[in-house]
Amino acid sequence: MVFIVVSFLLGSIPFGKIIANAKGIDITKVGSGNIGATNVFRSVGKFWGVVVLILDALKGAIPTFLTMFLQKNINFYLPEPYVFVGVASILGHIFSPFMGFKGGKGVATSLGVFLVLTPIGITIGLLVFGIVLLIFRVVSVSSISAAVVVFSYVLVDSIIRSSLQSSYILISLTFLVMLIVILRHIPNIKRIIRNEEKKIF
Numbered sequence: 001m002v003f004i005v006v007s008f009l010l011g012s013i014p015f016g017k018i019i020a021n022a023k024g025i026d027i028t029k030v031g032s033g034n035i036g037a038t039n040v041f042r043s044v045g046k047f048w049g050v051v052v053l054i055l056d057a058l059k060g061a062i063p064t065f066l067t068m069f070l071q072k073n074i075n076f077y078l079p080e081p082y083v084f085v086g087v088a089s090i091l092g093h094i095f096s097p098f099m100g101f102k103g104g105k106g107v108a109t110s111l112g113v114f115l116v117l118t119p120i121g122i123t124i125g126l127l128v129f130g131i132v133l134l135i136f137r138v139v140s141v142s143s144i145s146a147a148v149v150v151f152s153y154v155l156v157d158s159i160i161r162s163s164l165q166s167s168y169i170l171i172s173l174t175f176l177v178m179l180i181v182i183l184r185h186i187p188n189i190k191r192i193i194r195n196e197e198k199k200i201f
Contacts, residue, residue, distance in 0.1 A: 007063035007085045011092025015055040016040045036104035038139045053108050060089045060112030080169045086113035105184040107143045110177050121153040137199035140188035147181040
């Protein structure tokens with residue numbers, strides 16, 4: 001339980017807002033108003049957008065990896081505790097208590113979590129993200145596509161390995177994250193329908 005709370009609080013650190021504030025910019029009042037890497041990339045600068053992307057990813061990767069490593073010596077009283085810790089960091093990013101329980105869309109933090117949980121799945125997801133981004137130049141479309149692909153990989157891989165029952169927690173997490181990513185991008189989807197969504201380049 002302590003690891004879950006700590007992971008949630010770590011995920012809650014709004015690096016995008018902190019860095020933007022340091023540059024004299026209120027990130028919540030420019031661009032899309034989101035504190036994530038994409039808005040920082042557009043509104044503060046490409047370099048700082050990449051920095052926020054890395055920091056937000058590490059918020060998910062570090063607690064997930066540490067829990068996976070420590071479970072060999074600590075009884076967490078939970079099956080696959082690192083999965084729950086990963087979810088906590090993602091939820092912390094989306095519902096940050098430091099931001100009035102508002103936050104980013106969870107994409108970068110999910111990237112960090114799945115980099116630990118399913119390196120192959122996230123690699124495929126990143127390839128799809130890059131290809132879709134090159135074609136459409138819209139980050140929201142790329143993010144949703146990557147989330148769907150990662151979930152599909154985890155599900156298909158579990159079926160092939162005949163491990164649906166033992167992998168149900170990871171499958172459930174991946175489905176939850178995919179759903180969250182889609183729901184958090186509903187405003188973007190509406191802008192795409194109205195042909196108002198900004199292209200990244």
